[in-house]
Amino acid sequence: MFATFACTPEALVLLTSALLFALGAAGLLLRRNPMAMLMSIELMLNAGNLVLVLAARANNFVGAQAGALIVLVLGAAEAVIGLALALALFRRRSLTDADEPQEVSG
């Protein structure tokens, strides 16, 4: 049953995006470098985008593609803020470990 399921193109792409999302989640838990954690978050955003594009194709609904574009823009904004925070952390205390900071102050 599983083999026939995985052989339709839609199921293949769906399974891939589920794997990508799980990989991103695992990477977020595994890495300590804030840069690598951000990259894992980007992986998860991309996996969600893949499902949106697949849904647009399967249901013939172009609004889902517009949604994917909006996610793309939000991902860019998230990367800007995340990288600014990571860089501030690196420069100020030369930390490359997201677990180490114990306090937040201006």
Add this chain to the structure above:
Amino acid sequence: MQEQLPYLIAGCVVALLSAFGVVLSKQPVHGAVALLVHSLALAGLYLLLAAEFVAIGQVIIYSGAIVVLFLFVVLLLPQGGREGAPGSARVLAAALGGAGMFAALAFAIVGTRLPASGPAPAGGIQAIGHALFGSELVPFELTTLPMLLAIVGAVTIWRRQEQGGA
């Protein structure tokens, strides 16, 4: 869509392998390059799924802007931001978290009845424009708020740490 299956399989394999590269690379430079390969593979998948405009947006915004931003930040890091090996507890947590997430998603996927795709939708970019400025106008305009917040926030974080570090 069945005739595109070999290309779809190839794109999915490249995307998955490069995602492993992003997660497992010791050095952020290698991770950023793997992220570049990953985003290009996804752009190829979007092309196969008849989403040309999203594919172009992925290449320009993602490969062109976000990954290059990552590379710039890697350049500014001390020792390239290399990190030590993760402890065994962390590896266990990541394996459990990833497996649990995949189990939940696979459970949800098996329960879905995705309709088999018909012929590719016509209209292309024009249809997306109609959707963005028609039915999806409110979410589209609301993205400007996070964009503005990101710009102001990044400048504020930078100025604050310049003043504090001086």
